[in-house]
Amino acid sequence: MKALLLIAHGSRRKKSNDEVVVLAEKLKATCGDQYQIFEAGFLEIASPAIATVIETCIKQGATTITVLPYFLNSGLHVTTDIPEHIEEAQQQFPEIEIKVTAHIGASELMLSLLIDAANSVN
Amino acid sequence: MKALLLIAHGSRRKKSNDEVVVLAEKLKATCGDQYQIFEAGFLEIASPAIATVIETCIKQGATTITVLPYFLNSGLHVTTDIPEHIEEAQQQFPEIEIKVTAHIGASELMLSLLIDAANSVN
Numbered sequence: 038m039k040a041l042l043l044i045a046h047g048s049r050r051k052k053s054n055d056e057v058v059v060l061a062e063k064l065k066a067t068c069g070d071q072y073q074i075f076e077a078g079f080l081e082i083a084s085p086a087i088a089t090v091i092e093t094c095i096k097q098g099a100t101t102i103t104v105l106p107y108f109l110n111s112g113l114h115v116t117t118d119i120p121e122h123i124e125e126a127q128q129q130f131p132e133i134e135i136k137v138t139a140h141i142g143a144s145e146l147m148l149s150l151l152i153d154a155a156n157s158v159n
Numbered sequence: 160m161k162a163l164l165l166i167a168h169g170s171r172r173k174k175s176n177d178e179v180v181v182l183a184e185k186l187k188a189t190c191g192d193q194y195q196i197f198e199a200g201f202l203e204i205a206s207p208a209i210a211t212v213i214e215t216c217i218k219q220g221a222t223t224i225t226v227l228p229y230f231l232n233s234g235l236h237v238t239t240d241i242p243e244h245i246e247e248a249q250q251q252f253p254e255i256e257i258k259v260t261a262h263i264g265a266s267e268l269m270l271s272l273l274i275d276a277a278n279s280v281n
Contacts, residue, residue: 041277043273045231045232046231046232046234048232048234048235049234049235050233050234050235050238052233053232053233053234053235053237054232056232056233056264057232060269060270060273063270064270064273064274064277067270067274068274068277068278071277071278072277103277103280105273105276105277107231107273108231109167109168109229109230109231109263110167110168110170110175110176110178110179111172111174111175111178112168112170112171112172112175113170113171113172113175115175116172136280138276138277138279138280139276141231141272141273141276142178144272144275144276146268146271146272146275147182147272148182148185148186148189149268150263150266150268150269150272151165151182151186151227151229151263152186152189152190153266153268154227154260154261154263154266155163155186155190155193155194155225155227155260156190156193157260158225158258158260
């Protein structure tokens with residue numbers, strides 16, 4: 038079974054974290070052909086933490102986990118912190134395949150999204 | 160003259176900040192009909208800071224500044240910190256119209272971007 042795990046930074050503001058959970062639920066509604074398990078987790082501040090939510094995926098039967106970093110830039114969270122958490126999880130669960138995609142800010146669609154936002158104002 | 164000001168969080172990793180500057184340059188290449196000035200600034204850690212880059216826009220002749228928050232969630236940075244900086248700038252420059260758009264994570268295109276990212280892996 039394949040799991041898609043959306044990882045965000047985490048906020049002290051609950052509503053901000055809830056947005057990430059809602060996005061994971063929307064992905065479930067649209068990417069059900071490719072993945073059977075959908076979860077959201079957080080790098081800092083909010084819960085569930087990455088290690089916890091990876092275990093949650095495995096308990097549901099995940100054999101492959103695709104981690105999608107919900108981050109805009111290739112800062113230290115993306116280049117260092119998330120890879121470290123994933124490496125730890127991979128060592129703990131060597132039988133599970135854990136992949137990390139590019140952070141979403143690297144998407145070629147991001148410029149279109151920004152253009153749309155810029156043009157929607159004036 | 161209208162300025163578009165892309166505001167990101169700011170990182171200790173220079174490459175991450177450079178990505179934001181490049182995005183502002185790409186917006187310049189595509190949104191030149193609506194805006195004449197394009198700048199990038201940072202809430203924390205990196206420079207130029209918001210107050211500085213707003214002055215930069217004004218020195219170039221901006222009479223309207225549209226601030227586009229390059230943030231994914233409605234955390235405290237978006238709901239409190241950026242509005243406070245903008246309010247201060249507005250008080251300092253009452254003759255300038257400063258507008259703040261929704262943060263880009265609120266875009267309806269974000270789900271499409273995530274779906275594309277999720278589907279591009281397996």
